[in-house]
Amino acid sequence: VTVELTFDPPADDGGGVEVYRVYPHLQGFSDWSSVKQLIIPASNIDATLTDFPVYVNLTDLGTDFFQNTQNNGGDIRITESDGTTEVPRELVFCDIANEKGELHFKADLSNTEDNIFYIYYGNATEINYPANHEFGSHNVWEESLKANWHLGENPAGAPPQMIDFTEYGNNGITYGSMTSDQIIDGKVGKALSFDGVNDYVTMPSSNLDFLGAANQSFTISTWIKADNTGSHKVIADKTKIASGTAWVIFQVLSSGEIDGQLYNGSINPIIRTSSSYEEPIWHLATLIRDASN
Numbered sequence: 001v002t003v004e005l006t007f008d009p010p011a012d013d014g015g016g017v018e019v020y021r022v023y024p025h026l027q028g029f030s031d032w033s034s035v036k037q038l039i040i041p042a043s044n045i046d047a048t049l050t051d052f053p054v055y056v057n058l059t060d061l062g063t064d065f066f067q068n069t070q071n072n073g074g075d076i077r078i079t080e081s082d083g084t085t086e087v088p089r090e091l092v093f094c095d096i097a098n099e100k101g102e103l104h105f106k107a108d109l110s111n112t113e114d115n116i117f118y119i120y121y122g123n124a125t126e127i128n129y130p131a132n133h134e135f136g137s138h139n140v141w142e143e144s145l146k147a148n149w150h151l152g153e154n155p156a157g158a159p160p161q162m163i164d165f166t167e168y169g170n171n172g173i174t175y176g177s178m179t180s181d182q183i184i185d186g187k188v189g190k191a192l193s194f195d196g197v198n199d200y201v202t203m204p205s206s207n208l209d210f211l212g213a214a215n216q217s218f219t220i221s222t223w224i225k226a227d228n229t230g231s232h233k234v235i236a237d238k239t240k241i242a243s244g245t246a247w248v249i250f251q252v253l254s255s256g257e258i259d260g261q262l263y264n265g266s267i268n269p270i271i272r273t274s275s276s277y278e279e280p281i282w283h284l285a286t287l288i289r290d291a292s293n
Helices: 062-067
Strands: 032-041 049-057 078-079 089-095 098-108 117-119 173-175 183-184 188-190 199-201 216-223 233-238 249-250 260-264 271-274 281-288
Touching: 032 062, 098 117, 199 233, 216 233, 216 249, 249 281
Parallel strands: none
Antiparallel strands: 032 117, 049 098, 078 117, 089 098, 173 199, 183 188, 216 281, 233 249, 249 260, 260 271
């Protein structure tokens, strides 16, 4: 499901860029200097969604947002249409100088009525919620999500560099002497650019042992973009450690097809796209294993 946001009232400035109005205060958030209304049209929703993580590109909020938000976006609060019922949100990053940022919030979405939310900002005394707070990042995502990496941290920093935004703490460690220049703009927020030689990120296997195991369903999903053709590229894999150990590999073959395989001790099913991967554009690559089938 793709959820598109519009900001009411939308207006075209002549260059294809929407101009957004700042709304007056609503009851309950009088200490915030600014608020904007977000509308997710019902026409963009195929079916009713419950606890759906909505993505907001903070750039779309306009220059006035970055001029007034405080504490690197830590003061951002999001409510339902009544302007007072707060919802959990995850602030991945807020780059004031370059007017960029990534935010997600939990929402119930209707396909029969337009969905209205409010973003409050501009409060110098409010800071970002702790991850385990009622409205913190852990509560944006379902418990069934075992790991969520945004890949926006400095790969040259102290390990573990890549932070898992779920409650499970499956943080990743970079290898290959990666540098801070390898953080790039991704399809959603930030991304990592690997050198194709020895760059990779490892995650702890203890919390991900279900991958490839018998009678265990799973989904792996990520945005990928390759800048060369004819080479083998690993998207994600759970490495085989010993004979009989369950493993999974998700990859782009040198022939261009996207391929998923697993071994659970007795079987080795393989699924592969019928056409080649198109480069160099972003693709949403998703591998789903249904253990019941």
